[in-house]
Amino acid sequence: MGRSCDLLFALAVFILLIHVHTYVSTVPNISNDEAALLAFKSHISYSPNNILAxxxxxxxxxxxxxxxxxxxxxxxxxxxxxxxxxxxGTIPPHLGNLSFLVSLDISDNTFYGELPEELAHLQRLKLINVTSNNFTGVIPSFLSLLPNLRIVLLSDNQFFGEVPSSLSNITKLQVLGIKGNFLVGEIPRELGDLRYMTFLYL
Structure with missing residues (x-):
């Protein structure tokens, strides 16, 4: 009887250790952040003085x-x-793996292309500032999936199309800057529902 209990206990400990190892090895950590940032660096084609390099x-x-x-x-x-x-350079989808990111400011550079949809994974993000770059495409719809955003600055790029009414889903939004793009159409009525909005730059 005693030996059976010992075997059961040893088996339980073994299973627990496997679960702990699996959990630790799959939970994102600073290594994931490092990999995401190094991928970002690899997409930068020009950096004066090779500061990031x-x-x-x-x-x-x-x-x-x-x-x-x-x-x-x-x-x-x-x-x-x-x-x-x-x-x-361009913004790779790997940046969406920075799961604890609160503030993203890449303004006043010459990044181009479209902002990757994977940025929708940044659920803690409160500020995104891409002002004064060469980003193209429509205003990203994934912004409406980031519930903690307070400040969205997209001014002075090459975004085109209409201002999406889905921006009204960012209920905590305080500042929206979209001036200096190629936007057309009407200002969505739904933006008037943003009760915390303080500045709207058109």
Whole structure:
């Protein structure tokens, strides 16, 4: 009887260790953030003085990289702030893996192409600033899937089409900047339902 209990206990511990190992190996961590940022760096075709090329490196901790701030509690990337660095390139879908990102500011560079739909995974995002780049396409519909957004700055790009009424789904939105694009049509009536809106730049 005693031996059977010991075997059952050992089996239970073994199963528990497998579950713990599986959980730890699948839960995103700073390594996921590092991989996402290195993928982003690989899509930058021009960087004066190679600032990111020399600083964003696996040989140094992610939280010490230029433009990166990490959460002090869980040491995950909280802000990506690389405005006015004369960077040229595109935004890869990997950026959507920065699951703890709160602020994304890549303004005043020359990024181009469309913003990837994978940015919809950034559910903690409160600020997105892509002002003064060369982004194209319609205003991304995935913005309406980011419930914590407070500030959306898309001005001075090459976005075209109509202003989507789905922006009214961002119920906490306070600032919306979409001036300096190629937008047409009417201002959606639904934007008037945004009770926290303070600034609307058209």
């Amino acid at each position: 020399t600083n964003w490196s696996s040989s140094s901790p992610v939280c010490t990289w230029i433009g990166i701030t990490c959460n002090s509690r869980n040491h995950r990337v909280k802000t990506l702030d690389i405005y006015s660095m004369q960077l040229h």
